[in-house]
Amino acid sequence: MMEVPSFQPSRRRLIQLAVTALATTATLAACSPGTGTGSTKSEVSSFGWRNFEGQNLNLLMSEHPLSAALKSHLGDFEKKTGIKVSLETLSESDYMVKILTELQSGSGAYDAFMTSQPMNYQYAAADWIEDLQPWIDDAKHTAPDYDVKDFFPALLSAERWDKTDFGGGGKGGLWAIPANEEGYALFYRKDILEANQIVVPQTIDELIAAAQKLNGTQFDGKKISGFVSRGDKTYPTLNPFSTFAGAYGVKDITNGKATVNSPEGIEAVNKWVELMQTAPKAAATYTWYEAQQDFLSGTSAFYIDADHMAPDFEKDGSAIAGKVGYALPPEGPKGRASSLWLWSLGMNAASKNKDAAWQFIQWATSKEILTASIATGNMNPTRISVADSPEMAKATADWGDYNKVWKEILSKYASWQYSPSSTWTNAGDIWATSIQSAILGQASVVDALNEAAKKIDAVIK
Secondary structure, eight states: OOOOOOOOTTHHHHHHHHHHHHHHTGGGGGGSOOTTSSOOOOOOSSOOTTTTTTOEEEEEEESSHHHHHHHHTHHHHHHHHOOEEEEEEEOHHHHHHHHHHHHHHTOOOOSEEEEOHHHHHHHHHTTOBOOOHHHHHOTTTSOTTOOGGGBOHHHHHHTEEBTTTTBOSSOSEEOOEEEEEEOEEEEEEHHHHHHTTOOOOOBHHHHHHHHHHHTTOEETTEEOEEEEOOOOSSGGGHHHHHHHHHHTTOOSEETTEEOTTSHHHHHHHHHHHHHHTTSOGGGGGOOHHHHHHHHHTTOEEEEEEEGGGHHHHHSTTOTTTTOEEEEOOOBBTTBOOBOOEEEEEEEBTTOSOHHHHHHHHHHHTSHHHHHHGGGGTOOSOSBHHHHTSHHHHHHTTTSTTHHHHHHHIIIIIBOOOSOOOTTHHHHHHHHHHHHHHHHTTSSOHHHHHHHHHHHHHHHHO
16 A cells, blocks of 8 residues: 655744744845746747756755655756756745745745745745746746646636736736645544444535534544544644535635624534534544544544545554544535645746746646656546546545545535735634634633624725
8 A cells, every 4th residue: 555654843933933924024024036037938939848057046845745756856857947956845834934935035945846825925925935926827937738727726827816906816826836735625434333333424514413413432452532523722723624615615804804703603502612612622623633543543533634634544554544534525505515635836936047947847847747756645636637547546546535535525515714914824823713712611602703803804904
């Protein structure tokens, strides 16, 4: 069975810290180099992989299955293009600090780097990241078989943002190309449900009832919790919660005002709090890492989180390998829903080697390389053709319905559900904190969300 490197335990928290730090240095943005500071496109007669032979690229990435996969194939890129590449990878803590420092400096020392949606909003607002749409539209600089329509539409939409009017919804500049994706699924223990004659829940109410029935029971010599998920008071907790928020049609901000305390928002949190009462008490402070470890230990019946955690569940030596079922997020009054998270490749707006950087980004997100990357753990694929490839089917053959479920979530239900804004992380933290306080019984759901709405409105102002 293919083994995928485990996730680093500091991932989302470090992203939050980095983008928050960036927000506090907003005064630097006005004097920071913009998109036009670095080199512009070279004049070429037509596209050719060797058009920029002899140039040198410096790349900065986090240590991750994506960067590991690209590193293993760099020789192919250099042979194909004649471009020499230096790829530096750092632990996520060091990476988040260094990429922030480098972009703020405007030095252009690194030509391309890993990024994600909340990071894109921050970087685009400060003119530190290149809009890639003009490059895609330029037939002289983009390979004729690049096939941008092969990317899942929801992923390209999530990479777009209009920094001029702070809108979103899939409009505006294209700030990065998606290379690694996750949606949010319902994981369940097949053996526990079978032993208790429980069918896989399809709705939120069915999930709550099943979790309540199983909570506190014994299975295989262990006391079982009905459910587990994140409860930490930072915005990444909203990723699994997005399945409930979307199922009730909750909007974080509507017409410039916080609406987390709408009737739909209150009902969604009420249901989430009810379900979290069947989780371990410590889950109220869990990040994704602690929640995943709890599920891996075999003591929880249900879990909602990133679907591409499956490789960790199914790897050799896992206590739950072969015992996990994969299902769509539970349905609510507005149907099923999921947010999504992307690791993507962006171009430094201050790069002096933009032509070569675009060559690299194209190559790294091509059908060929994304397919080859499956064997080195870069899941989930961001291209439709790769997701449907024999290579992906083979890699996940022993994982039950996983390969079917993650694609259905992405194609039908996943989207970036929250307001795209350079200050979204601050508002997200406030919302997550209010949910945690309700789970812990420190405030009623109504009081917690009303207070959160006031604070979010202050952030908006």
